Amino acid sequence: MGFGHVGRRLVSLLDEMADALPFTADVIAIGTRRHGLAIDARGLDTARALQQVIRGDRLSDLHAGPPPDEATGTGLIAAVAQRCAADAARGHVVCIESTVLDITRGEPACTHIATALAHGLHAVTVNKGPAAFAAQTLAAQARQARRWFLHEGAVMDGIPVFNLVRDTLPGVRVDGFRGVINTTTNFVLSALAGGQSFDHAVAEMQARGIAEADPSLDIDGWDAAAKTAVLVNVLMQGRLSPHEVARTGIGHLTADAVRKVEASGDRLRLVASAARTPDGIRASVAPQALPAHDPLAGVDDTDNALYLSLDPLGELGIVQRGGTLTHTAYAVISDLACIARSPIPEEHS
Ligand SMILES: NC(=O)c1ccc[n+]([C@@H]2O[C@H](COP(=O)([O-])OP(=O)(O)OC[C@H]3O[C@@H](n4cnc5c(N)ncnc54)[C@H](OP(=O)(O)O)[C@@H]3O)[C@@H](O)[C@H]2O)c1
Structure with missing residues (x-):
């Protein structure tokens, strides 16, 4: 289909x-x-x-x-x-x-x-x-x-996430995650930092077949919120719909705003995250200014990265360099x- x-x-x-x-x-x-x-x-x-x-x-x-x-x-x-x-x-x-x-x-x-x-x-x-x-x-x-x-x-x-956890981590509990998991917005943020225009970067993602059929789903954070819900539901046995993920997209960000963050030494990334709390699983998608030492700060262009918090293994990082169709x-x-x-x-x- x-x-x-x-x-x-x-x-x-x-x-x-x-x-x-x-x-x-x-x-x-x-x-x-x-x-x-x-x-x-x-x-x-x-x-x-x-x-x-x-x-x-x-x-x-x-x-x-x-x-x-x-x-x-x-x-x-x-x-x-x-x-x-x-x-x-x-x-x-x-x-x-x-x-x-x-x-x-x-x-x-x-x-x-x-x-x-x-x-x-x-x-x-x-x-x-x-x-x-x-x-x-x-x-x-x-x-x-x-x-x-x-x-x-x-x-x-195609980078293993669900297969990796299911087939190689028996008995391990996923307590949360942080990641950059939407390629189009990451490409746009990298392009803005490099002096390109917002529209040009979105058009490039459409030309490569990577942006959603309706790219506002990427820009407004819906794609990342849907992925966050999938990760919560499958890896953390939660029951979150994408509408229950607190969501801020990148549509309001100007090139000037992005370059200002970069000039301070930080990197702006659309970060998806989830954690278990006493009130249940909390999840969000939002642009964040990350210090250069944050492992998500170096995730550029069409790269994606996901860091899982595992009990009893601690943090496990999965990085995809240059995602394509x-x-x-x-x-x-x-x-x-x-x-x-x-x-x-x-x-x-
Ligand atoms: N592109 C990527 O890089 C990428 C990466 C990861 C996941 N995905 C996911 O993969 C899926 C497909 O992406 P895509 O880039 O291949 O999208 P696409 O190029 O827009 O193709 C979507 C296909 O689905 C068909 N379709 C849409 N609604 C339908 C319906 N109600 N009943 C039957 N067929 C229907 C379309 O048919 P018509 O052409 O005849 O309208 C078209 O063949 C999306 O859910 C996307 O989120 C895409």
């Missing part, structure tokens, strides 16, 4: 990495909002699908067999499940959700994931919506269905490898 920047980079990366991957993958269905949908249980011609979508054409001529009962995302997922159920040798069928972030309720992504799990498919997403708005519900549904619900690409693209597409590949490795998730997941 979704065949935009991330979905399209994913199909090309699967081809480029085919010889190095521990699994083989066929793309058997693609659904988008404006280009319609196509299913071919023998495998779609993804090169043709890429060309058609880039040209602005519909995908319907790639479709094989009867059309799904309804031409919606849930109709597509149900139709794929039905066709694959007849083919027991098919392997694992995964719904990859890469539609745009909806900051009001996380829809239709949450429904896409729930429908996939209900029909016996695994679900992987790069969209923050599902784990920001329905992490516990979807995880419980996945556990009951004995299927995976994975979302490595929702935070810090390839990193996000790779997050899906790492989730697919996880499913191929252990198709029935263990209880802890």
Whole structure:
């Protein structure tokens, strides 16, 4: 579901990495909002699908067999499940959700994931919506269905965060975190400090396919708030919606204000953080002037960094230098490898 920047980079990366991957993958269905949908249980011609979508054409001529009962995302997922159920040798069928972030309720992504799990498919997403708005519900549904619900690409693209904690830190408790986790705002702040204009920096992030479809979601801090909610809900077992994260964006900051902070020796960064308090988990996203010795101060341009507070291990830092679409597409590949490795998730997941 979704065949935009991330979905399209994913199909090309699967081809480029085919010889190095521990699994083989066929793309058997693609659904988008404006280009319609196509299913071919023998495998779609993804090169043709890429060309058609880039040209602005519909995908319907790639479709094989009867059309799904309804031409919606849930109709597509149900139709794929039905066709694959007849083919027991098919392997694992995964719904990859890469539609745009909806900051009001996380829809239709949450429904896409729930429908996939209900029909016996695994679900992987790069969209923050599902784990920001329905992490516990979807995880419980996945556990009951004995299927995976994975979302490595929702935070810090392809750099392991959720896989790292789940697979390598058994018994460790995440007590909080601090991070720079929105690439567009970090790029804008770095550009302003270097004398470039706000609008130019946002346009550059759009040109690279990194800014959200609606870049105000980045600038106003919503993307970082959604990621913060995902981290709280998944790593700290919290129940925060992005609307419960105290949020200040960077839209009000002028180049002069940023350069004034830099001239004092500090660096301005949009910092996302969360901590356990006696009143529950508190989380925020806000620009902060950081002293040069703060590890987040050196996170420039398209870099991201996340520092987790772990009991009993103390602080663990994860840094991504130069995030690109390839990193996000790779997050899906790492989730697919996880499913191929252990198709029935263990209880802890
Ligand atoms: N780009 C990045 O660097 C990045 C990094 C990490 C995470 N993400 C997340 O990944 C997701 C996709 O990002 P993107 O850059 O690929 O976005 P995009 O280029 O805007 O593509 C979004 C895709 O979703 C489809 N879509 C939107 N609403 C839909 C609906 N209601 N039903 C079916 N399909 C729908 C669009 O279809 P049409 O084109 O036909 O409208 C398009 O194919 C977002 O949630 C984003 O937050 C992106």
